[in-house]
Amino acid sequence: MSFSVYRKIANLILLLVASNLSAQVTYYDAAEFQLLGKATAATTERYVRLPDSLEHVSRLPLWQLSRNSSGMAVRFRSNSTQVAVKWESLVNFHMDHMTDVAVKGLDLYCLEGKNWYFVNSARPIGKSTESSLISGMEAKEREFMIYLPLYDGLVSLSIGIDAGASINQPAIESPVREKPVVFYGTSILQGGCASRPGMAHTNIISRRLNRECINLGFSGNAFLDLGVAQVMAGVDAGVFVLDFVPNVTVEQMNERMEKFYRILRDRHPHTPVIFIEDPQFMDSYYNNANARKIKTLNDTLRRIFNELKKGKEKNIYYISSKRMLGSDREATVDGIHFTDVGMMRYADLVTPVIKKLLKK
Incomplete structure (x- = not known):
């Protein structure tokens, strides 16, 4: 079986998982939660790095790159047994020497004591993706952080948790x-x-x-x-x-x-x-x-x-x-x-x- 066939099967499985997720998960707009790594609030769009005032005065390549969400992260707290995400990439960009996960995917981290630990990556399957990051956890309060794409931007991002579970602003200031x-x-x-x-x-x-x-x-x-x-x-x-x-x-x-x-x-x-x-x-x-x-x-x-x-x-x-x-x-x-x-x-x-x- 060719690699392309394997990939199609894998994508189909991801889509089936995503469709099953939607029946079990309640989604919340990530814009409701703390956003780290942004230099200015003077932007119409949330996940961008330069202010609106530079749109027509900066060089076009610089302005376009400022739409990338590199270095940004969303912080929240939840007692859910699972965390899922839905997001739409701005461009659906791809490079031949960098993983799609880094370019337009997401990373979930969890705070344990004073240290942040990697949980899982959300791998993009197209311009829009729904993905489970972790499931099967004990239902207790945890601090989470989701790192945003490095070489693409976001049109939207939603965080999914158990129906009935809580999701709140972080209780611990970290970082x-x-x-x-x-x-x-x-x-x-x-x-x-x-x-x-x-x-x-x-x-x-x-x-x-x-x-x-x-x-x-x-x-x-x-x-x-x-x-x-x-x-x-x-x-x-x-x-x-x-x-x-x-x-x-x-x-x-x-x-x-x-x-x-x-x-x-x-x-x-x-x-x-x-x-x-x-x-x-x-x-x-x-x-x-x-x-x-x-x-x-x-x-x-x-x-x-x-x-x-x-x-x-x-x-x-x-x-x-x-x-x-x-x-x-x-x-x-x-x-x-x-x-x-x-x-x-x-x-x-x-x-x-x-x-x-x-x-x-």
Whole structure:
């Protein structure tokens, strides 16, 4: 039997399960519950990352990417014995080097003590999907979190529980929402190419720090747009993390990097700002031209950073990418975008720095 036939059978089974679910589950609009990871409330649509005011003034690719729900999560509490979801993707996007679960699926996590643990992923079968995430649980109060798609958006999302069970706002503030960590960057920051939403490194870092993280990663479009800096500056952040180097040119850094930084610093004179180098991508070990390009970009980042330091700028920090991906060269899916291994290694490098700065 061919793979395509197997897939059709699997999809049919999922549809049959979904139709059976609808008779047993009561659904609630996820918009009724707490949404984490959003930089601004000035949006008509719920699951988007940039304000409506930028629609006609930002670059079109940037605006389109801001419709992706990367880094967002819905928090709720329930005593249900099961959790199901129904959602409609904005685009029904697909990529050949990233799982559909990560691109347009969902992850369910449950809080046990002080730690969040993965429960299951909801795998999309089309633009609209209904899926059971967990069943057969003891009927007791639990705290849940659903991570949203990394490379697609949501038209709608509903959470399903037992008919007659309760569903409420979270009783425990986890992650802590005060002074979130705000990240700006590229496709890697947006989540490419984690295997599922919970494995994007901003989500890993959020769980490790127990602190809300805001993901402003824009695939191929981290060009130091000053409008994004204005959005970031509107957040009362604990730390700003700037990881844009893989997308920019030397000319863009020379022209915009300090302007971007000044927008943050003018609004937040004491908030730590971290600058992160371009990773050592795999082909640069063999392609001399690419190796020189990465070195030139990182040299430019370091030079401008040092100029800021000489200008008496305080609370700015620099993270080298030398140990970002380890020494085995096994942390990417395509030589550039991180696998889960790469995401974990990035989190290992960056989390201790952020943790220390949040305590200041």
